[in-house]
Amino acid sequence: MNGTNGVNGSSHETMADEAMPFLTTQPPADQNWAITLKDKVIAITGANRGIGLGIAEVCLANSAKIVYSLDLMDPSEDFFALQKKHPNFKYIQTNVTVESSVESAINSIVEAEGAIHGMVCNAGMTKHQPALNFSREEVEKLFNLNVFGAFSCAQIAARKFIELGVKGSIVFTASMTSYRPNRAAPSAPYGGTKAAVRNMTHTLAMEWAKHGIRVNSISPGFVRTAMTYYVERAPDWDLKMQYYGGMPRLAMPQELGGAYVYLLSDTASYTTGIDIPIAGIVGAW
Numbered sequence: 565m566n567g568t569n570g571v572n573g574s575s576h577e578t579m580a581d582e583a584m585p586f587l588t589t590q591p592p593a594d595q596n597w598a599i600t601l602k603d604k605v606i607a608i609t610g611a612n613r614g615i616g617l618g619i620a621e622v623c624l625a626n627s628a629k630i631v632y633s634l635d636l637m638d639p640s641e642d643f644f645a646l647q648k649k650h651p652n653f654k655y656i657q658t659n660v661t662v663e664s665s666v667e668s669a670i671n672s673i674v675e676a677e678g679a680i681h682g683m684v685c686n687a688g689m690t691k692h693q694p695a696l697n698f699s700r701e702e703v704e705k706l707f708n709l710n711v712f713g714a715f716s717c718a719q720i721a722a723r724k725f726i727e728l729g730v731k732g733s734i735v736f737t738a739s740m741t742s743y744r745p746n747r748a749a750p751s752a753p754y755g756g757t758k759a760a761v762r763n764m765t766h767t768l769a770m771e772w773a774k775h776g777i778r779v780n781s782i783s784p785g786f787v788r789t790a791m792t793y794y795v796e797r798a799p800d801w802d803l804k805m806q807y808y809g810g811m812p813r814l815a816m817p818q819e820l821g822g823a824y825v826y827l828l829s830d831t832a833s834y835t836t837g838i839d840i841p842i843a844g845i846v847g848a849w
């Protein structure tokens with residue numbers, strides 16, 4: 565386990581912030597400076613496919629002890645293919661919009677593995693349509709998953725890190741749409757959810773630094789997943805590529821993974837409250 569200052573069984577209701585233990589982020593004298601997830605137990609929400617699955621693959625390639633996908637959907641074929649290669653890739657059916665479901669998943673992980681060190685709050689969805697057409701219900705659905713779900717996962721993981729005395733790392737999947745419009749497929753509410761996620765990162769990082777917990781986000785541009793299958797099919801795609809500059813292609817999900825690995829690793833001990841944009845083309849728009 566990665567920390568030693570455990571707290572004995574305090575439940576979060578009884579833990580007023582001032583009463584919570586201080587855990588220094590200072591690396592120990594025997595710090596391993598390799599960027600590695602050796603001995604780390606990592607949970608990734610929405611890793612049954614898409615970006616989450618790509619992150620899982622890169623975490624496993626960088627020696628993660630075990631990676632759990634917390635996902636609502638049944639695992640995809642690609643999930644099973646990765647699990648065949650890495651039997652230490654597991655799945656717990658979880659609905660990130662239900663706090664008790666997330667709590668139960670985190671508790672099962674700690675029961676099985678003895679600890680948890682990293683939480684990637686990645687599950688999310690979008691809906692592309694003109695802002696004038698959105699119903700209130702559709703907007704709420706996006707915020708419920710992308711913002712409330714992500715916040716709950718971070719909060720529940722942070723409480724567990726504090727309880728275990730672990731210097732945990734939390735990484736949110738935000739989006740380039742948190743900075744600017746997605747011209748190819750606008751969605752004002754989606755951009756709003758991702759701006760909320762990116763913004764929360766700063767305050768959570770500030771509040772939880774004293775517990776040894778780091779909080780960061782990553783903003784992908786266009787990544788080839790079920791969420792973006794239509795992008796390359798647009799009749800004007802090649803023309804857009806001529807004008808956008810940057811890299812004229814979508815990213816593979818795995819191409820984001822290195823940044824997650826870094827932020828989840830102990831090497832990033834002084835890195836908190838930042839966003840890393842990874843957007844070969846979108847950043848150039």
Ligand SMILES: NC(=O)c1ccc[n+]([C@@H]2O[C@H](COP(=O)([O-])OP(=O)(O)OC[C@H]3O[C@@H](n4cnc5c(N)ncnc54)[C@H](O)[C@@H]3O)[C@@H](O)[C@H]2O)c1
Nearest residue numbers: 610614615635636637659660686687688739786787789791
């Ligand atoms: N694909 C892109 O270009 C892109 C760009 C920027 C940001 N993102 C963000 O990356 C994240 C992953 O996107 P993706 O493209 O891989 O999408 P995806 O739809 O391929 O995968 C999302 C996963 O989340 C799971 N999920 C949905 N609701 C859930 C819930 N309530 N509880 C648990 N799991 C749930 C799904 O079952 C699915 O496995 C999202 O937050 C998305 O907003 C994607």
